[in-house]
Amino acid sequence: MNARATVDVSRLAPGGFGNRSLMYWGTLGMCLIEGTAFALTIAAYFYLRTRNPQWPPDGIAPPSLLWGTVNVVVLVLSGIPNQLAKKAAERVDLRGVRVWLVVCLLFGVAFNAVRAMEYFTLNVLWNTDAYGSIVWLLLSLHTTHIITDFLDTLVLTTLMFIGPVEEKRFVDVEENSAYWYFVVGAWLPIYGVIYWAPRLI
Amino acid sequence: MKTRDQHPRDAGVERPRAKAELPPVLEDPRELEKTWADKPGLWGWLCSVDHKAIGRRYLGTATVMFLLAGGLAALMRLQLSRPENPLMGPDLYNQLFSTHGTTMMFLFAVPVMQGLGVYFVPLMVGARSIAFPRLVAYSYWMYLGGCIFLYTSLFLNTGPDVGWFSYPPLSEQLFNPTKRPDVWAQMITWTEVASLAVAVSIITTTFKLRAPGMALNRIPIFVWAQVVTSFMVVFAMPAVMMASTALILDRLVATHFFDVDRGGDALLFQHLFWFFGHPEVYIIFIPGTGIVSTIITTFSRRPMYGYLPVVLALVSTAFIGFGLWVHHMFATGVPQLGASFFTAASIIIAVPTGIQFFCWIATMWSGKVELKSPMLWMLGFFWVFLIGGLTGTMLAAVPLNVQVHDTFFVVAHFHYVLIGGAVFPLFAAFYYWYPKIVGRMLSERAAAWGFGLFFIGFNTTFFPMHILGLHGMPRRIYTYLPETGWGPLNLVASSGALFMTAGVIVVLANAWRARYAGALAGDNPWEAPTLEWTTSSPPAPSNFIYSPTVGSAYPVWQDSPDQPIVVGLRSDVRDVLVTHLLDTEPDHRSVFPEPSIWPLLTAISTSLMFIGSIFTAWAVVYGSVPIFITMVGWFWPKSPDEGGTQPWPATERTLPLPNEAPEGAMP
Numbered sequence: 001m002n003a004r005a006t007v008d009v010s011r012l013a014p015g016g017f018g019n020r021s022l023m024y025w026g027t028l029g030m031c032l033i034e035g036t037a038f039a040l041t042i043a044a045y046f047y048l049r050t051r052n053p054q055w056p057p058d059g060i061a062p063p064s065l066l067w068g069t070v071n072v073v074v075l076v077l078s079g080i081p082n083q084l085a086k087k088a089a090e091r092v093d094l095r096g097v098r099v100w101l102v103v104c105l106l107f108g109v110a111f112n113a114v115r116a117m118e119y120f121t122l123n124v125l126w127n128t129d130a131y132g133s134i135v136w137l138l139l140s141l142h143t144t145h146i147i148t149d150f151l152d153t154l155v156l157t158t159l160m161f162i163g164p165v166e167e168k169r170f171v172d173v174e175e176n177s178a179y180w181y182f183v184v185g186a187w188l189p190i191y192g193v194i195y196w197a198p199r200l201i
Numbered sequence: 202m203k204t205r206d207q208h209p210r211d212a213g214v215e216r217p218r219a220k221a222e223l224p225p226v227l228e229d230p231r232e233l234e235k236t237w238a239d240k241p242g243l244w245g246w247l248c249s250v251d252h253k254a255i256g257r258r259y260l261g262t263a264t265v266m267f268l269l270a271g272g273l274a275a276l277m278r279l280q281l282s283r284p285e286n287p288l289m290g291p292d293l294y295n296q297l298f299s300t301h302g303t304t305m306m307f308l309f310a311v312p313v314m315q316g317l318g319v320y321f322v323p324l325m326v327g328a329r330s331i332a333f334p335r336l337v338a339y340s341y342w343m344y345l346g347g348c349i350f351l352y353t354s355l356f357l358n359t360g361p362d363v364g365w366f367s368y369p370p371l372s373e374q375l376f377n378p379t380k381r382p383d384v385w386a387q388m389i390t391w392t393e394v395a396s397l398a399v400a401v402s403i404i405t406t407t408f409k410l411r412a413p414g415m416a417l418n419r420i421p422i423f424v425w426a427q428v429v430t431s432f433m434v435v436f437a438m439p440a441v442m443m444a445s446t447a448l449i450l451d452r453l454v455a456t457h458f459f460d461v462d463r464g465g466d467a468l469l470f471q472h473l474f475w476f477f478g479h480p481e482v483y484i485i486f487i488p489g490t491g492i493v494s495t496i497i498t499t500f501s502r503r504p505m506y507g508y509l510p511v512v513l514a515l516v517s518t519a520f521i522g523f524g525l526w527v528h529h530m531f532a533t534g535v536p537q538l539g540a541s542f543f544t545a546a547s548i549i550i551a552v553p554t555g556i557q558f559f560c561w562i563a564t565m566w567s568g569k570v571e572l573k574s575p576m577l578w579m580l581g582f583f584w585v586f587l588i589g590g591l592t593g594t595m596l597a598a599v600p601l602n603v604q605v606h607d608t609f610f611v612v613a614h615f616h617y618v619l620i621g622g623a624v625f626p627l628f629a630a631f632y633y634w635y636p637k638i639v640g641r642m643l644s645e646r647a648a649a650w651g652f653g654l655f656f657i658g659f660n661t662t663f664f665p666m667h668i669l670g671l672h673g674m675p676r677r678i679y680t681y682l683p684e685t686g687w688g689p690l691n692l693v694a695s696s697g698a699l700f701m702t703a704g705v706i707v708v709l710a711n712a713w714r715a716r717y718a719g720a721l722a723g724d725n726p727w728e729a730p731t732l733e734w735t736t737s738s739p740p741a742p743s744n745f746i747y748s749p750t751v752g753s754a755y756p757v758w759q760d761s762p763d764q765p766i767v768v769g770l771r772s773d774v775r776d777v778l779v780t781h782l783l784d785t786e787p788d789h790r791s792v793f794p795e796p797s798i799w800p801l802l803t804a805i806s807t808s809l810m811f812i813g814s815i816f817t818a819w820a821v822v823y824g825s826v827p828i829f830i831t832m833v834g835w836f837w838p839k840s841p842d843e844g845g846t847q848p849w850p851a852t853e854r855t856l857p858l859p860n861e862a863p864e865g866a867m868p
Contacts, residue, residue, distance in 0.1 A: 004763060004765070004766060005763050005764070005765035005766075006765050006766055006767070006768045007413055007750055007765045007766070007767050007768070007787065008768050008769040009767055009768070009769040009770060009778055009787050009790060010768070010769025010770075011769070012769075012778075012787060012788070012789050012790050013789045013790070013855060013856050013857055014789065014790050014791070014792065014856070015789055015790075015791060015856040016779070016788060016789040016856050016857050016858075016859075017856055017857065017858045017859060018858060018859030019782075019859050020779070020788055020789060020857065020859055021779075021791075022332050022333070022405055022409055022410075022779065022791060025332075025401075025404065025405040025408055025409060026332070026333055026336075026401055026402075026405055029400070029401035029404060029405065029435060030401065032435050032436070033397055033401075033435050033438075033439055034439075036435070036436050036439040036440075037439040037442070037443060040439060040440050040443050040473065040476070041443060044443070044447075044458075044469060044473065047466070047469055047472065048458075048464065048465065048466060048469065051464065051465075051466045051469075052464045057464060090854065090858060091854060092853065092854040126450075126454065126455075126456050127454065127455040127456060127457070128457075128463075129457055129463040129464045129465075130456075130457045130458060130460065130463055130464035130465035130466070131464055132456075132457075133447075133450070133451075133456035133457050133458050133465070134458065136456070137447070137450070137456070137458075151829060155833055155836065159837070159838070163837065163838060164838050164839075166838070167854070167855060167856055168856070169838075170854075170856075171856065
């Protein structure tokens with residue numbers, strides 16, 4: 001009788017950050033799915049553009065630049081507390097995580113409020129024509145993301161304040177930051193299409 | 202026959218490895234089973250996050266969908282069996298063919314393949330669970346919601362009636378003021394949420410939960426097929442969701458995406474739909490080829506000939522599959538250059554499929570073929586799919602495509618492709634894996650009868666349709682005049698449907714009988730090479746008492762008797778080993794979630810929002826509140842010591858960062 005060889009894993013860590021964790025790959029999968037949806041909607045925008053002799057159609061001004069551009073600034077700046085929250089999570093620094101998540105949430109309130117202003121300055125309604133429809137769809141797809149990412153962060157922040165904290169929750173904070181970057185990163189091309197495509201192209 | 206009281210790993214007495222003495226381990230098998238088992242009773246059933254239970258539900262529900270949609274098809278064949286049949290009018294017939302196609306594509310073919318993946322991918326890679334088990338549970342409830350919604354609507358005379366692709370302008374409010382197109386469009390949302398969730402789970406499972414030693418070139422081809430399919434789902438499904446959402450918006454809040462009068466374009470819908478719709482064919486077919494490779498290998502008693510070319514063929518099929526959607530739109534007047542490009546791409550995709558065909562033939566040629574019941578269906582697959590593939594390359598050519606567009610030739614083609622490429626492999630998979638899932642053997646004699654009846658019935662039904670199509674019979678007509686001369690061949694086709702029905706009944710009766718009276722299967726009745734056959738039938742709640750490692754692509758056949766096993770996972774919590782993506786070095790352990798009612802509640806709240814949003818756009822706003830509440834319930838940890846793996850407060854980080862070497866001693 002020979003003894004069966006074994007691989008003892010009992011001393012491996014009960015979790016891991018970044019691409020070690022399952023959550024990283026799940027988040028990445030969701031980013032791929034939603035990124036595809038963004039890309040297809042942008043493709044639909046340019047497809048519809050080829051079907052119209054004028055873009056935006058006669059009598060419709062391009063969306064006003066002010067609030068959309070403000071939101072580029074706000075969203076990009078929100079990357080700073082987001083990065084600091086991520087770094088705090090990697091140090092397992094509960095105090096730091098709490099502080100920077102709250103700052104992230106304040107940014108969240110800001111960019112959602114600015115987004116509301118954007119809707120009022122698109123200079124077109126969704127039911128005016130196909131141009132209006134696709135602009136509203138594009139903006140609303142991204143709005144869905146900033147609202148859900150805000151709520152998602154709100155729940156996580158609450159958890160880090162009152163909930164049962166374990167070290168693996170810090171991996172969740174890290175992955176939340178990664179998703180936040182995706183939402184910010186997605187805004188840049190969408191902003192370019194909504195606000196600059198009618199002016200430049 | 203092996204008895205169940207033996208230790209699962211000892212049960213396969215024919216394998217030399219079982220003779221090796223088991224080491225003292227940290228796991229307590231009994232505690233392990235208790236930890237991983239569902240709670241008893243209805244509540245336990247509703248809360249289950251066991252991938253095997255969810256996989257069985259997927260397979261069972263998809264089978265019901267197959268039977269319902271098959272029933273609709275039988276009614277259509279009855280209606281078309283003779284000219285000017287007064288059985289039904291166009292309104293009902295439109296609902297029948299639309300619901301038939303919608304069900305078969307969205308509620309049968311994709312979910313049944315994903316259900317197989319949910320059940321078998323974790324077992325084949327040697328994992329104790331699928332990644333994100335609660336998400337997978339949620340996906341099943343969403344899928345079930347879509348099924349119930351579609352069939353409730355059909356019985357309320359609100360079934361979809363503008364075909365399975367629901368083209369505008371016919372599906373627009375102006376031409377279809379009923380709720381029927383909305384039912385179709387919203388059903389899409391349900392099923393796509395479900396299949397996207399499963400796709401992400403299967404990708405993550407394969408990337409991170411493979412047994413140590415299962416490097417990329419040792420992943421079973423079935424798992425490769427599932428992963429490739431999952432990536433296709435990730436990139437294709439958003440397109441149809443965009444299309445169906447835009448359609449609902451056009452109908453509900455007067456947007457103008459597809460309204461030519463206001464700058465929209467109906468062809469935009471076709472582009473979005475077929476950007477999904479063509480990959481969809483491969484989403485259905487690639488898992489089918491994974492089944493074929495698995496079964497051919499087992500019953501040829503040799504490793505797959507050309508593992509690498511077959512895997513590369515799967516991957517390249519997926520890539521090319523995204524580049525030929527316009528061949529569904531040749532009749533819409535696309536530019537000639539575009540048509541030529543998509544013709545070329547459509548012909549090129551035959552190459553990887555051809556490579557797989559030759560590898561299968563080579564495997565059988567050089568192996569020792571055992572003609573068991575799954576192999577019968579394989580032979581049927583070769584014949585049927587080959588014909589479907591040949592008419593496929595014919596249809597890739599624009600002149601022929603335009604000539605037979607919207608005729609029964611196309612109907613014949615895609616039934617040969619889809620039934621040949623998916624349903625025949627699925628029947629084979631049913632005979633192959635039934636012993637693993639149920640623990641009992643099916644009757645081989647009844648299996649031969651079932652196959653014979655179905656094969657004859659299938660060819661009798663669908664082969665004449667090629668000829669009918671060439672004679673000009675259009676699809677989607679509820680009747681035809683006697684002068685057309687289409688009557689006799691239609692009668693032949695309809696009589697074939699009887700044989701198919703009889704075949705399906707024999708298969709079902711066989712399954713029903715074997716459930717109670719079949720011979721016990723034991724661990725590995727086919728002496729198959731992959732990991733799912735190293736555990737008991739049906740598998741224990743934790744899948745493997747001792748998590749395996751592998752030393753080859755065919756562990757049962759090729760691994761040495763003392764191939765190491767994994768020890769040191771905790772048995773009092775759902776502890777799972779996570780490995781590195783490429784080299785599968787053990788990386789860390791992860792405590793998986795307990796059963797929970799929240800996935801079901803979240804699926805219910807999501808479904809209510811979907812139903813409401815057919816009637817008013819505001820449902821999206823107030824319907825989100827229950828979804829938010831249920832999701833918080835889902836994600837909120839149970840108690841401070843849930844899992845109890847990581848004492849808190851910690852003074853410093855113990856979990857490794859991505860660039861750190863894994864902690865913990867390895868041999």
